[in-house]
Amino acid sequence: MPASTREAVRTAVLADSDTRWKWGALTARRITPESVEPTGFVLRGRATPTARQLTETGVSDTAPREVTGAEFLREVRDAEARGEGYDVVVLALVGGAVRALLQGLADLGLARRPVIVTGYVGVVYEKLTDGLLLRHGADVVLANSRHDAERFRAVYEGVGASAEPVVEAALPFLGGAPHTPEAGRDTLVFAAQPSVPATRAERAYVLRRLVGHARLHPDREVLLKLRSKPGEHTTHLEEFPFQKLVRELDAPANFRLVYGHMGEVLDRTDLLVTVSSTAALEALHRRVPTAVLTDLGVREALGNHHFVGSGLLTSFDLLDRGLVPAPDETWLARQGVAADTPYEAAFDAARERVAALLALPALPPVTPYYTAETAPGYLPGVLARHRLDVTAPEPRESGLRRVVREAARGAYRQGVQRVAPVIRRLGEL
Structure with missing residues (x-):
């Protein structure tokens, strides 16, 4: 029926x-x-x-x-x-x-x-x-x-x-409350992505500039918002986690890593910076000032080409000088954020x-x-x-088998996340 x-x-x-x-x-x-x-x-x-x-x-x-x-x-x-x-x-x-x-x-x-x-x-x-x-x-x-x-x-x-x-x-x-500045609060959040940029050199560059920005602006809180911890996976593979790369830098006290729900982080964000994260659209919907980086080029591989015409493209050099881009309202409406019609x-x-x-x-x-x-x-x-065999009998999984399977999954993740990238780099020598 x-x-x-x-x-x-x-x-x-x-x-x-x-x-x-x-x-x-x-x-x-x-x-x-x-x-x-x-x-x-x-x-x-x-x-x-x-x-x-x-x-x-x-x-x-x-x-x-x-x-x-x-x-x-x-x-x-x-x-x-x-x-x-x-x-x-x-x-x-x-x-x-x-x-x-x-x-x-x-x-x-x-x-x-x-x-x-x-x-x-x-x-x-x-x-x-x-x-x-x-x-x-x-x-x-x-x-x-x-x-x-x-x-x-x-x-x-x-x-x-x-x-x-x-x-x-x-x-x-x-969703979430519209951005409201607070006296004494100045927080820049960089929304990281697991595979953008992809190379170690480019990710290290972004991190150096972010740490450098924190040094230039000691009264500004600079947060690196991460989606996963080493060993965890998201939609895309992360070969060079920022958590590891930051160990090579002497970051100032006003720079730190954060996790958690993006909406809760945006509650205290005064400037959202990213290469091409969907977090930019979340921020724009709440009228949080937003910047999309061009330092590594405007390229399809980075995804920041999606923001051509948005008015948001900028560089660390401009951000260091305190220049924040203003979004194009027509572009925002076509992207379904900050639109005139109610969100629901x-x-x-x-x-x-x-x-x-x-x-x-x-x-x-x-x-x-x-x-x-x-x-x-x-x-x-x-x-x-994506082989699907619905007619095959579903195996009864004992507690031991479940433990073994979870251990195997952990080993697989370890191999994909840490071992495989090392082997690929050795092959390039």
């Missing part, structure tokens, strides 16, 4: 990193009418977040359950068998995993499949076309701004695929589309763009990397 006839909408969120869990959980709450608290799952893999990372997202008191893709599909199938089927599934995953789960959900043969929602956790500055086509087939592909919605539709229409699933919304974690209204179209789909007697078949006909030399490899 249509989900609209039920008392509440049951939603599941599957994420593959801490940032995508934050996006997925908040998105689920904003787009599902009369929804109960979404059931959370995190995909077991390279970027599986730790309990600390999940807690610091601040989105739920209940930790999501760690699963494989096949285990998630079995849960969806078994929930329907119990009469507790999910009405909406939010896939907060990389594109290849989304395409695999689309296939898996279609192959379950459910009496009524859930509405499938996906999107992006922040600024889309790389692999736009491939990422979008891998996500095609979902019922709703959320765009975080008018700018993104136009780009997404252009890609789908350009390859002859339906652009109907594209729905303009906003980043679900914007940004999700009206998404809520309406989900509600309309839930009210249908039956949902249409999942019809992705990438199929055995359109991409016979590409799709099999994508599906193989």
Whole structure:
């Protein structure tokens, strides 16, 4: 029966990193009418977040359950068998995993499949076309701004695929009180990213300039906001953690590292500086003065090319002299931040589309763009990397096996984070 006839909408969120869990959980709450608290799952893999990372997202008191893709599909199938089927599934995953789960959900043969929602956790500055086509087939592909919605539709229409699933919304974690200066407070926050910039030399440069800025302005608190601790992973691999690089510098007392929820850090921020972090959009939404660095160039690899036309591009030399850029209001509106319309209204179209789909007697078949006909030399490899065997019996995991698995995961992370980069550097000698 249509989900609209039920008392509440049951939603599941599957994420593959801490940032995508934050996006997925908040998105689920904003787009599902009369929804109960979404059931959370995190995909077991390279970027599986730790309990600390999940807690610091601040989105739920209940930790999501760690699963494989096949285990998630079995849960969806078994929930329907119990009469507790999910009405909406939010896939907060990389594109290849989304395409695999689309296939898996279609192959379950459910009496009524859930509405499938996906999107992006922040600024889309790389692999736009491939990422979008891998996500095609979902019922709703959320765009975080008018700018993104136009780009997404252009890609789908350009390859002859339906652009109907594209729905303009906003980043679900914007909000918080507008910036209010406080007498005696002067806090600069640098929002770090795990892979931007990527090289050791460039990351060391940024750190030297940040520490140098702190020395030039001893009355200013300079905070380096970090997303993960050494050994933890986020959406992207971090080969050269700032925590290690800072040990090589004699940082002044007014410079320090901070962790925690970005919104809470922004509560006491007077200037947000970054290369291209989505934190810039969070800050701009709250009217926190914001600067995007050009010191390493304005390059697609850095993602700061996304801010061309924003009025925010600047350098450490200018910041050292006290010059703070002013944002372009037209650019802000197109990016879905600091817009004239109320923030909650940004999700009206998404809520309406989900509600309309839930009210249908039956949902249409999942019809992705990438199929055995359109991409016979590409799709099999994508599906193989995310192999899903729902029919295989789920192994019973003893306490010892669970301990061994966690230890193996730790060893794997250690290898990816520390050993592999050393081997690569030795190979370059």
